[in-house]
Amino acid sequence: MPETxxxxxxxxxxxxxxxxxxxxxxxxAFRNEVLGQMEDSAVVSGSGRIAVTTDSFVVTPLVFRxxxxxxxxxxxxxxxxxxxxxxxxxxxxxxxLEEGLEIELLRRIVRSLAETAAEAGVQxxxxxxxxxxxxxxxxxxxxxxxxxxxxxxxSAGNAGEGDAVLVSGTMGDxxxxxxxxxxxxxxxxxxxxxxxxxxVKGLLDGGIRVRTLRDVTRGGLGTVLKELxxxxxxxxIIEEDAVPVSARVRDFCGLLGLDPLYMGNExxxxxxxxxxxxxxxxxxxxxxxxxxxxxxxxxxxxAGEGTEAGELLMRxxxxxxxxxxxxxxxxxxxxx
Amino acid sequence: xxxxxxxxxxxxxERTALVDFSGNRVQARTGLVKIEPGDNVLVHAGCIxxxxxxxxxxxxxxxxxxxxxxx
Amino acid sequence: xxxxxxxxxxxxxNGPELKIMEVCGSHTGAIARNGIxxxxxxxxxxxxxxxxxxxxxxxxxxxxxxDLCLTPGVCVVTFGDLMRxxxxxxxxxxxxxxxxxxxxxxxxxDVFPMAQREPETTFVFAAVGFETTAPVYALMVEQILEDxxxxxxxxxxxxxxPGIIDxxxxxxxxxxxxxxxxxxxxxxxxxxxxxxxxKYSLPxxxxxxxxxxxxxxxxxxxxACERAKSGKDGGLVMNFYPSVVTREGxxxxxxxxxxxxxxxxxxxxxxxxxxASGRLLREEFAALDAGSxxxxxxxxxxxxxxxxxxxxxxxxxxxxxxxxxxCSPLRPQGACMVSTEGNCYTYYVNHRE
Numbered sequence: 001m002p003e004t005x006x007x008x009x010x011x012x013x014x015x016x017x018x019x020x021x022x023x024x025x026x027x028x029a030f031r032n033e034v035l036g037q038m039e040d041s042a043v044v045s046g047s048g049r050i051a052v053t054t055d056s057f058v059v060t061p062l063v064f065r066x067x068x069x070x071x072x073x074x075x076x077x078x079x080x081x082x083x084x085x086x087x088x089x090x091x092x093x094x095x096x097l098e099e100g101l102e103i104e105l106l107r108r109i110v111r112s113l114a115e116t117a118a119e120a121g122v123q124x125x126x127x128x129x130x131x132x133x134x135x136x137x138x139x140x141x142x143x144x145x146x147x148x149x150x151x152x153x154x155s156a157g158n159a160g161e162g163d164a165v166l167v168s169g170t171m172g173d174x175x176x177x178x179x180x181x182x183x184x185x186x187x188x189x190x191x192x193x194x195x196x197x198x199x200v201k202g203l204l205d206g207g208i209r210v211r212t213l214r215d216v217t218r219g220g221l222g223t224v225l226k227e228l229x230x231x232x233x234x235x236x237i238i239e240e241d242a243v244p245v246s247a248r249v250r251d252f253c254g255l256l257g258l259d260p261l262y263m264g265n266e267x268x269x270x271x272x273x274x275x276x277x278x279x280x281x282x283x284x285x286x287x288x289x290x291x292x293x294x295x296x297x298x299x300x301x302x303a304g305e306g307t308e309a310g311e312l313l314m315r316x317x318x319x320x321x322x323x324x325x326x327x328x329x330x331x332x333x334x335x336x
Numbered sequence: 337x338x339x340x341x342x343x344x345x346x347x348x349x350e351r352t353a354l355v356d357f358s359g360n361r362v363q364a365r366t367g368l369v370k371i372e373p374g375d376n377v378l379v380h381a382g383c384i385x386x387x388x389x390x391x392x393x394x395x396x397x398x399x400x401x402x403x404x405x406x407x
Numbered sequence: 408x409x410x411x412x413x414x415x416x417x418x419x420x421n422g423p424e425l426k427i428m429e430v431c432g433s434h435t436g437a438i439a440r441n442g443i444x445x446x447x448x449x450x451x452x453x454x455x456x457x458x459x460x461x462x463x464x465x466x467x468x469x470x471x472x473x474d475l476c477l478t479p480g481v482c483v484v485t486f487g488d489l490m491r492x493x494x495x496x497x498x499x500x501x502x503x504x505x506x507x508x509x510x511x512x513x514x515x516x517d518v519f520p521m522a523q524r525e526p527e528t529t530f531v532f533a534a535v536g537f538e539t540t541a542p543v544y545a546l547m548v549e550q551i552l553e554d555x556x557x558x559x560x561x562x563x564x565x566x567x568x569p570g571i572i573d574x575x576x577x578x579x580x581x582x583x584x585x586x587x588x589x590x591x592x593x594x595x596x597x598x599x600x601x602x603x604x605x606k607y608s609l610p611x612x613x614x615x616x617x618x619x620x621x622x623x624x625x626x627x628x629x630x631a632c633e634r635a636k637s638g639k640d641g642g643l644v645m646n647f648y649p650s651v652v653t654r655e656g657x658x659x660x661x662x663x664x665x666x667x668x669x670x671x672x673x674x675x676x677x678x679x680x681x682x683a684s685g686r687l688l689r690e691e692f693a694a695l696d697a698g699s700x701x702x703x704x705x706x707x708x709x710x711x712x713x714x715x716x717x718x719x720x721x722x723x724x725x726x727x728x729x730x731x732x733x734c735s736p737l738r739p740q741g742a743c744m745v746s747t748e749g750n751c752y753t754y755y756v757n758h759r760e
Contacts, residue, residue: 248359318618320442328736338590382514395649
């Protein structure tokens with residue numbers, strides 16, 4: 001059997017080895033005109049309002065059911081652009097490779113990154129590679145640039161009284177997939193990491209007057225909705241029965257004493273839309289590739305009797321009311 | 337305290353049994369109660385604590401009848 | 408009765424004020440998650456008791472775990488909840504950040520493959536829990552002995568329910584009924600609560616953990632209280648979780664626990680030594696013990712912390728002067744604010760009042 005080829009400090013020297021790594025792994029995957037210029041910085045066209053976001057991706061394991069860090073680092077950043085109504089256009093990638101990383105694994109991840117970028121319609125226009133001491137790990141930072149159509153205002157504080165609250169699918173899948181791998185629980189759960197461009201474009205092109213979009217990542221739905229309630233100064237009321245959670249994620253949470261409302265996703269969003277457009281928005285989501293599990297989960301209320309500004313309430317299955325707050329601490333598995 | 341979940345036994349090994357929880361499979365430690373494939377069992381911290389009675393409805397109905405008579 | 412009738416009964420209850428204590432931390436969490444306090448009459452007050460193993464573990468236990476994980480050649484293995492519990496100097500999470508070796512697992516059995524992979528490391532399992540988890544540790548001890556495994560130890564903080572309930576009642580706690588811990592009863596059987604029910608003439612309702620199961624048991628407890636008012640015996644033990652709980656419990660599990668662990672006095676955080684309320688590895692298995700015997704010291708993080716009164720049902724979390732002001736899940740001043748089953752944590756995150 002051929003020996004596994006791994007990253008060494010030499011690959012970060014900036015010399016011959018670095019050049020070979022870029023030539024063999026990155027250049028073929030990311031090939032495009034802008035990168036092809038091989039200049040110190042990328043010069044691209046753009047005008048009007050620009051959306052910019054950056055995110056660093058640290059995940060163990062690097063490859064998991066339903067995705068890998070390459071797909072993840074595109075989806076995370078692209079989705080953040082989309083949540084302001086921006087059309088994602090460019091992406092930069094900074095790779096921090098740990099000594100000992102298998103080159104074949106890196107190749108696979110880079111390929112996945114490139115495929116996901118193509119799917120999401122973004123061009124990779126700049127990149128960087130560094131090598132640090134370590135244990136075969138990999139950290140990726142991506143910065144995304146998008147253009148925001150004139151007149152569009154989608155923001156966390158825009159929810160208004162009477163609006164409907166929708167989610168684009170089941171909650172907790174990504175978090176459960178990762179935790180399952182780490183705790184070696186054999187599971188059919190797959191990460192949901194996906195770019196949400198089709199859903200957002202569908203809503204906007206379909207004439208939905210979208211108030212707010214948020215992707216449901218770390219902290220889970222509970223955290224996201226509580227933040228939206230606070231940002232808008234309204235009270236969000238959701239129905240426990242209406243929040244989609246797959247049976248397998250529900251049982252996974254049951255096993256570990258976790259709450260699906262505080263489990264992260266990487267390919268789901270919350271949308272706040274005018275009540276009269278809720279059914280139409282739901283239909284658009286359901287017809288999109290990553291929105292088949294979409295649901296209307298609740299509504300936005302003003303401050304009034306039994307409701308306070310900035311509050312998140314959930315009507316429970318048995319008819320009780322639960323007040324929710326943001327995730328506290330870390331979602332650790334527990335038995336007690 | 338004491339998070340525990342019901343699941344279904346898929347297969348039984350020497351010291352463990354494979355228990356399914358809607359698509360999550362755990363090698364749960366056996367040794368506290370006799371089990372066979374197909375049994376519904378209660379699992380706590382990776383161990384099978386008890387079999388789940390398949391007569392739950394009947395038993396619960398009996399409890400409820402008793403409660404009606406409690407006053 | 409069906410669920411609607413039960414809800415109506417509990418909502419419309421108009422008798423003398425009843426304080427019903429749930430002793431199990433999972434019940435505390437489920438009551439909040441289901442919004443149960445709002446579904447019952449104002450005259451039924453639900454009080455949380457000392458049923459979170461993490462919350463009742465004294466600080467010296469955490470200190471010992473921290474010393475162990477910072478010892479070269481030792482790795483502490485634990486459930487997730489214990490990570491953030493403050494000892495007298497720091498938490499396991501902080502110790503881990505200082506280079507201590509701590510691993511989080513789902514099952515104590517996960518320690519066996521670790522021990523096999525690293526024979527030169529001693530793995531210490533943080534064996535906290537009540538009657539539910541004790542049989543799991545007994546199986547673990549059995550396997551260690553059968554397979555002659557040299558590098559696994561247990562640091563135990565095992566607690567038992569009847570002893571602490573007895574202490575609460577004997578101490579004059581103002582409680583009219585108990586929501587009895589369902590998964591403890593799976594092991595002990597509902598009969599474990601019979602002597603207490605008789606001694607104090609109080610009803611015990613063994614409950615499962617769904618909203619419906621809890622409401623059903625509460626209804627039974629309230630009815631038993633009503634019955635006591637009319638002169639009949641209210642000291643009943645009622646089993647509302649018959650799918651897994653029997654009167655006798657799991658006798659095989661009981662025997663296995665008895666074989667390896669003897670009954671002992673135990674220190675509960677904030678409450679001091681409670682007779683016959685814990686278990687320790689028997690003398691003949693003391694070689695497997697990582698030093699559980701002398702962990703009696705209990706140090707308050709903040710002098711004003713009222714965890715002890717909260718755990719005994721004498722004070723609601725919201726009545727503690729520290730609650731929400733200086734004590735929060737991110738900066739806990741007492742164990743009840745750390746565990747996701749802790750009284751204070753549950754009140755904090757669910758705004759329970």
